[in-house]
Each structure stands twice: as C-alpha cells, then as structure tokens.
Amino acid sequence: MISASAEGIRTIFISLVVNVVLCVTKVSVGVFARSHALVADGIHSLVDLASDIAAMIGLRIAHLPKDDDHPYGHHRISTLATLLISSIVLAFCVGLAWHSVTSLVVGSLETSPPDMAAAWVAGGALIIKEVFYRYARRQAERLGSRLLMANAIDHRADAVASLLALVAVVVSRFYPSLAGLDQVMGLVLAGWLGSEGVRLFRDACQHLVDQAPDEAVLKDLSEHILAVPGVRGFHAFRARHLGDRLEVDFHLQVDATCTVADGHAIAGRVKAEIRATHPEVVSILVHVEPNEPQHLKSEGHSGIK
Template identity: 45%
Template sequence: MEKKQEGLRVTWLSVWMNILLGALKCVIGFFSHSAALMADGLHSLVDLSTDVVALFGLKMAAKPWDDNHPYGHHRFASLSSLFIGLALLGFCIGLIISSVHQLVDGDSADPTWPALAAAVLSLAAKEWLYWRTRRIARQEKSRLLLANALHHRTDSLSSALVLIALIAIMIGGPQLAFLDKLVGLILGGWLGLEAGKIILNTCKDLLDTAPDQAVINDIREHILPVPGAVAYHLFRVRRVGDMLDVDLHLQVDGSLTVEEGHEIAHQVRMNILNRHKEVLDVLIHVEPASQHHVRELGVSSLGGA
C-alpha cells in the first residue's frame, strides 16, 4: 500500500509541475515568438492531462472487485495508458502540422534570455521527475507509471532540443531562425514514435497478449519444486493492467485424497504469489498424474515433456 501511495504522490507532484512549467513556457514562448518553446509548453500541458488520467488509472486499479467487475478494476490502468498514448500521438500530429506551416511561411523567432531560462528550468525539472517516476514504476512494476515516466523524458528531451535551437539562433542570428521550427518538426516525429510504442504495448495488454518469455519462465520455476507436484500443462500468463494473471493444470499422484491434492495446489499458488508480487492471482486445476498428461502434454519433474 505504501508503494501505491508513493506512485500517487509522484503523479500529483507531476500535475503541479506541469501546470507551472506549461504556463511559464507558453507565456515566454508567446512573447519571444518561439514556436519551439510554445510547443514545449503545450507539451507540458498535455502531460498535465495524462497525469490526471494516470491518477484515475491508479485509483481505479486499487479498487476491490465488485459484482460488475468480479476480476477487479486492474484493466483501468491499461485503459489509462492507452489514453496517454493517444493524447501524445494527437499532440505530435498537431505539432508536425504547425511546424511545417511555419517553415513554409518563414515565421522567425526572436529568442530572449527568459526563453533560455525557461528551457533550462524545464529540462532540469522534467529530467528529475523522469528518474523519480521511473524508479517508483520499477518498484511497483507499473506499466502505467512507466508510460508516464517516458512522457516526462520526452518533455525533458524536447526542452533540450529547444534550448539548443534557441542558443544557435541567438549566436548565429536570424538566418538560423528556421531551427526553431525544425526542432518542432523533429520533436513531433520522435514523440509520435514513442506514442506508438505506448499504444502498441497497451493494446497487447487489452488483447491478453502473454508477457515476455523471460517473465513466464521465471514464474514456471516455482511449480515443480513444491513437494507432490509431479507435472503441469496448459500454463498461461496474461497481463491484467499492471498485474499478471496465471492459470495452469497441475498433476499430482492419483492416489492422494482431494484434500491432499488441494494442499499441494495451495502450496504451488503461494509459492508463486510470495515470489512474484506482480502476480494478481493463480488459478490451478488439479489432475491425476496419468502418463498421458505427464509425457505428452505437460512439463514433468520426471523428465517428460
């Protein structure tokens, strides 16, 4: 619970930071006629909307199951990540169109020292927020927080590009004014690729795509070491929001009582849950360890597969 609260705290911190930075960059960008700084400010305000979505996803995913959601509310985290990706993609498309128009029209930027200061402040603040959110996301194994952390990284890198463009224009003069719009165009394309990755990964989660094979193999290792677990098959893992759902068919000695077989299955379940905090639940179907199941269908402690 403490980790979940930490995730909420860092997201609320991001909300207030994006309000201040977004307003600052938009105002200074407007008065200095910097399209790149204005775009960077709008990006921060888009981040604000995605922070709100992340807060919603974290709150909903933490709710217990009810009659309408018997498997819990964890997919709200995936749905929120999808919205973040779509919002970022929409911002990128608008930024690309705006930058192309300004390049064609030949609008010039007149950067000032306040514009440089705003870009430096944004770069430092968002990079710090990226590392902090990323650390918490890895601790909680939260793909929603990780998506939001990547959003902070895109903002810090965009501020870095804006800073470089503004410095170049101030040193090189009006002939380099096109760099301001070119940076906006580059940012639009690069951020669009990041948005595509977020959308693709979220769609995989919503379509019950299995996690990476390394994750699956790590979970499988905790089945057969349990005394009495002879073999298993139909082992499946799927993502449910930021969590994992596991089910399998477990074979035990057919001469055991129902109670004894149930106890072995319970030990397998607890073995997985205790070692993998990201696993939400483990559903186990108990079967007798017949030669058909052990040798042809499953993974066995006897050497059959």
C-alpha cells in the first residue's frame, strides 16, 4: 500500500512536470503571438514550479520518523512549506498588480492584437489546470493535507489565469479598442489570487500557534472517547495541530475501584478507538484518574459524562 507521504509527493511531482511544460509553452507562444496576458500566465506557471518544489520538500521532511533532535516528529515542516507557498503566491500577486497598473498608467499596450495561437494555448491550459485542481483537491481531502490543498488552490489560480488570458486574447483580437483589458484582467487575477494567498497564510500562522481543530472534530473525538467501555468521563481535553496532523491530551475518568492495570487497559482501548476513527491524530497523551467527585472537585473539574 502506498503511504500518504508517497501519494502526496507523487501528486505534486505530476503537477511539477505539467507546470514545466505549460510554463515553456505559454511564455514562448505568448512572445510569438504578442500576448501580454499569456506571458504573465506563463510566469505564474513558473511561480507554481517554485511552489511545487517547496511542497515536495515539505511533504518529504514532514513524514520523516521521530529522532533524538525531533522527539515530536517533523509534522510542522508542512505548515512552514504552506507559509512559503502562500508567500510566493502573495509576492506574485503584488508584482502582477504593480505591472498591470503601471502598464495602464504609462500606456505600454500592444499596438497590434495578439495571434489566435495564444487563445488556443490558454484554452488548453485552462482545461488541463482545472482537471489537475479537481484531482489535487480530491487527494488533499482524502489525505487530510493542507499542503496539498495549497497546491490544489495553485492549480485553480492557474486555471483562472488561463481563463483571463483567453478572454483578453479573444477580446483584444476582435475588439482592438479594448486592448487595455489585458492589464485589467491582470488586476482581477491579482486580487482574487491574493485573497486565497492571505487565507492560506493566515491558516498556517494559526496552526503554528497551536490553534485547536474545528468544533466538529472535537465533538466527534469526545463521542468516541465516551463510547469505550469502562470510561466514566473525561476532562482537561486539549487538541492542537501538528502540521496536517493532530495531537490530543486529556484526563480519563475510570471507576475508583479499577486497578492500575485495568485503568491502563481502558486508556489503551481509548487510544485505539481514536486512532481507528481519526487517523490524523498522531500523538495521544492520556492521564487516568478515579471517577470520584471529591477528586474532581479538588482539581476544579466536574468531568464530562
């Protein structure tokens, strides 16, 4: 069976190869066909290449086993890679917006309409990138990887860029008076992609400062804990992100008459239940306590039952 790490790397490697081909094709045809929009789209594919490389390195390191220097693993590397990808996307947006505005102000527009070859290339790239977006998004959701989701959004951004380039080429070809549409489309792309980049950057920062998972995830974890025979309740429950994975810890309440061995066995079954239903949880710390009101009161808890 192929591991999640191997599947993720394979997904990104396919993306990298496609981006190399698209980058060379878009830029060369864009120059030949006099299409500013297609050249900009090709440069965006070059940005995607950098994102793919960062994502591959991030996934590879994030799934390395624990060692003496990293006793909790390397999972947060994927979050750092997501930060890098979102930063690259935002830098591209700033550059594209600046170039589009200066071109409109200075008036450095093409005097002749672009060749229709640019439209064919942009249309083909649009279809390819939309297909890859759906594939990468499906993989990201199946593997629970935010890093792959960032890569998928990159594909969607490239598809939108190709769509804008296609519209700009066709309109400029048949309506020469609207030549400035090329730069306007660049601004639209910069704004849309910039909002996605900000969202990715914000989410990655939240994970670095130990943001808790969604309420639905916490509720489901609670239900599975309480479903294990022998569990009388739990409290002091905490969960945080470790890259694309989760770490949880809590105090487990068992009958006060339980032996240490019995309490340990119940905790083991709870861990097994969590791992079976939530494979994204890679670290579980359980502190077993007697289910006695006096004990819970001394700790300032009433317990969850």
